[in-house]
Amino acid sequence: MYKVFGRLQSRASRVLWLLEELEQEYEFVDVGPHDPQVLEVNPSGKIPVLVDGDTVLTDSCAIMTYLADKHGAFTHPAGTPERAQQDSILLALVDEFDALLWTATRHMFILPEDKRVPQIVETSKWEFDRNFQRMGERFRGPFLQGDKMTIADILCGHCMSWAKGFDFPMNSETLRAYGKELRNRPAFQRMGALAEN
Known part of the structure; x- marks a missing residue:
């Protein structure tokens, strides 16, 4: 299951929206930037943060690209x-x-x-x-x-x-x-x- 750190009224909502479109299970940790829970996974303190097993990703567009590529949906194939x-x-x-x-x-x-x-x-x-x-x-x-x-x-x-x-x-x-x-x-x-x- 994915874990998303961020606030709904932030760029984290892009990631949550995509996860809903993909019908993926996730845990939403409702925290702001520089929260101790965020700093544990992202030393810059910025949100959103996506945790996928041992992988930690930051930046909403990078996270969305990763998820879309991984699930083969809401994107076009690379190299086209x-x-x-x-x-x-x-x-x-x-x-x-x-x-x-x-x-x-x-x-x-x-x-x-x-x-x-x-x-x-x-x-x-x-x-x-x-x-x-x-x-x-x-x-x-x-x-x-x-x-x-x-x-x-x-x-x-x-x-x-x-x-x-x-x-x-x-x-x-x-x-x-x-x-x-x-x-x-x-x-x-x-x-x-x-x-x-």
Whole structure:
């Protein structure tokens, strides 16, 4: 059984969502960064952390890639053009969605108050929306690459929920409708129900 360390309101939710999609058993350890339990398995103290037997993995995208490859689902086979396109979308989302959301989040409430720059939040919102519209133009439907849902869709769905929570503009009707469909998936609903337990 897998063990996942993290908070539901963090990048750990991406890993939990994928595990639900894969219908894998897992234990969720609800802890924040630098918790003693996290430090035992990851000296950097960062979350999420996935433990699979003797293997300890960090970084949500690396964990999702590992799980998708291991179970042969929610991914395209390595060495194929489809996998290269999937990786291209995944990396674009990390750079153009996730990085901007994380930068804005830090300047909203994580950094010491005297280190926060409110203008960075506004610039991040503008840049996020520009990138969001571009991803909407790239969208094939019903998922990012077409008929097959991949880990890129989970990353995109998580980032959209994050953006919605912080009132980021998302001016693409296509992607907003797609995000709603993702949030209606049974696996997403089961992952979200962890907050009630």
